[in-house]
Each structure stands twice: as C-alpha cells, then as structure tokens.
Amino acid sequence: VCTYTSVLKGLCSLGRIADAKKLIELMRRCGCPPNSVAYNILIDALCKNGNFDEVDSILKESESKGWKPNAISYHIYINGLCKAGKLEDAYRQLEQRFDVGWDVSFRSYNIVMSSFCKIGRCLMVLKLFSDMLKKGIDADTRTYNIVVHSLCKAGKLRKAKCMVHSRGFSVNVVTYNTLINGYYRIGNYLEVEHLYHRMKSEKIKPDIFTYTILIVMFCSQGRVSMAKYCFDESIRKGLLPDLVVYSALINGCFKNGELHLGLEVLDRMLGQGLIPN
RNA sequence: ACGUCUGACCCGAC
Numbered sequence: 001v002c003t004y005t006s007v008l009k010g011l012c013s014l015g016r017i018a019d020a021k022k023l024i025e026l027m028r029r030c031g032c033p034p035n036s037v038a039y040n041i042l043i044d045a046l047c048k049n050g051n052f053d054e055v056d057s058i059l060k061e062s063e064s065k066g067w068k069p070n071a072i073s074y075h076i077y078i079n080g081l082c083k084a085g086k087l088e089d090a091y092r093q094l095e096q097r098f099d100v101g102w103d104v105s106f107r108s109y110n111i112v113m114s115s116f117c118k119i120g121r122c123l124m125v126l127k128l129f130s131d132m133l134k135k136g137i138d139a140d141t142r143t144y145n146i147v148v149h150s151l152c153k154a155g156k157l158r159k160a161k162c163m164v165h166s167r168g169f170s171v172n173v174v175t176y177n178t179l180i181n182g183y184y185r186i187g188n189y190l191e192v193e194h195l196y197h198r199m200k201s202e203k204i205k206p207d208i209f210t211y212t213i214l215i216v217m218f219c220s221q222g223r224v225s226m227a228k229y230c231f232d233e234s235i236r237k238g239l240l241p242d243l244v245v246y247s248a249l250i251n252g253c254f255k256n257g258e259l260h261l262g263l264e265v266l267d268r269m270l271g272q273g274l275i276p277n
Numbered sequence: 278a279c280g281u282c283u284g285a286c287c288c289g290a291c
Contacts, residue, residue, distance in 0.1 A: 073278090074279095076278075110281040110282075111281050250285095
C-alpha cells in the first residue's frame with residue numbers, strides 16, 4: 001500500500017489526476033485497498049483542481065468502497081473550499097462534520113473563520129466563534145487572534161481590547177500585533193504606544209511584525225527618527241530585519257525627505273544580502 | 278496526508 005501511495009502522491013503532484021484515479025482502482029483490485037491516506041492525497045489533488053463535486057462523491061461513497069474518511073479528509077476538503085473562495089460551502093461542511101473530532105474541528109474552524117475575516121465578513125467570524133463555543137469545541141490562541149482581527153477590521157477596537165484583556169484569554173505576540181495594528185489604522189497612536197508597553201510588561205517580546213507596525217506609524221507621522229530608533233532597537237534585541245521592515249523604513253525615509261538616511265538603510269539592506277523587489 | 282493567526286510596498290478589480 002505504501003509503495004502505491006507514494007506513486008499516487010507523485011502522480012498527483014504532477015497533476016496527473018486521471019492516472020491517479022486509475023491507480024486507486026488498480027489498488028482496489030489487486031488486494032492493496034487504498035486507505036484514508038491514499039484517498040486524502042487524491043482529495044487534496046482534486047481540491048487543488050477545483051473538482052469539488054468529485055470530492056463530495058468520493059466522500060459520500062467512501063463506505064461502499066471500504067474506507068473511512070478521517071478528520072484530515074474533511075480538513076483537506078474544507079481547506080480547499082476556502083482557498084477556492086467557496087466559503088459558504090466550507091461553512092456548510094463545517095456544520096455537517098463537526099462531529100468527526102475536536103482536533104480537526106478547531107483547525108478547520110480557524111481556516112474558515114480566517115477566510116471570512118480576509119474578505120471582511122467579520123460578523124460571520126463572530127457567528128462561527130459562538131457556534132464553536134456552543135458546540136464545546138476548544139478554541140486555541142489562533143482562534144482568538146482571528147476573532148480579534150475581525151473585531152479590529154470591523155472597527156470594534158474597544159471590544160477587541162476588552163477581549164484580549166479579559167481573564168482566561170490566552171494571548172501571544174500575534175494578538176498584540178493585531179490589536180496594535182488595529183489601533184494604528186484608526187489613528188489612535190497613543191493607544192498603540194500604550195499597548196506596546198503593556199505587551200513588554202507582560203513579558204511578550206515584540207517581533208519584527210510589531211516593529212514594522214511601529215516604524216510605519218512613526219513614518220506616517222513624520223517621526224522618522226523614532227522609526228529609526230525602533231529599527232535599531234529591533235536589531236539590538238537580536239531580530240534580523242527582513243525585506244518588509246526595510247521597505248517600510250526606506251519608504252518612510254524617502255516620503256519624509258530623509259534621503260541620506262534612506263540610502264544608508266538601503267545600503268545596510270544590500271549588505272545583508274537582501275535583494276530589493 | 279491537512280499545517281490554521283498579525284506587518285511594508287506593488288499590481289489588478291470596483
């Protein structure tokens with residue numbers, strides 16, 4: 001079975017789906033019935049190809065073909081639907097499948113929620129979140145972060161902040177970055193600095209994302225020297241600047257007429273071996 | 278075998 005499955009994987013990665021399906025049939029006939037691993041590979045390939053109807057029927061016919069879809073099968077399917085923008089279908093699957101195990105459920109919920117968040121349907125995220133809780137599915141920090149992001153996007157910063165600071169809410173650096181970015185976007189710079197200090201007092205170390213937001217903010221206020229200070233601090237803290245931070249700072253320098261500084265930073269970036277895009 | 282959260286710019290659509 002393993003050998004056949006490897007071949008199957010190869011065929012799928014080459015996009016030879018018709019051959020993959022033939023191989024599955026061959027396996028069934030030659031005494032090496034494909035298991036869920038094999039079917040999941042095929043399902044993944046079909047999803048990437050947009051053949052969702054076929055995935056649906058493979059799952060429906062699974063019992064008659066002697067295999068049982070597992071948590072991952074549905075995760076692949078739901079993930080594929082989301083990536084293809086078929087969020088309503090993904091949502092429907094989620095409703096129908098939440099009983100296959102909490103592990104897949106919360107991961108799959110995260111994918112669907114974050115997809116809705118990306119297209120700005122924040123209310124839907126909140127609905128899914130409350131569905132999860134009602135069903136007794138455990139949320140993880142990423143789930144919370146998606147909810148916080150949605151609240152920020154919807155302009156409900158007050159609510160987002162309350163949530164983050166409420167008891168039993170597990171936060172990490174991403175949570176803070178999300179909230180800080182939310183306050184930056186509505187122009188509440190005081191709150192940004194406040195949160196920045198608060199995260200440090202909670203022993204959550206700012207990362208490159210944090211510093212990027214601060215740099216962008218200071219540049220947008222014309223406070224290039226503060227932006228540079230943040231940049232230097234990030235390096236002092238042992239963070240390696242990436243293309244995004246450099247772009248943010250260089251862009252800010254030039255927009256504010258600090259040509260020398262901009263070129264200096266660009267030089268540093270090139271010296272670090274980063275290729276401008 | 279799925280591997281889900283946050284940052285700059287650019288581009289496209291409206």
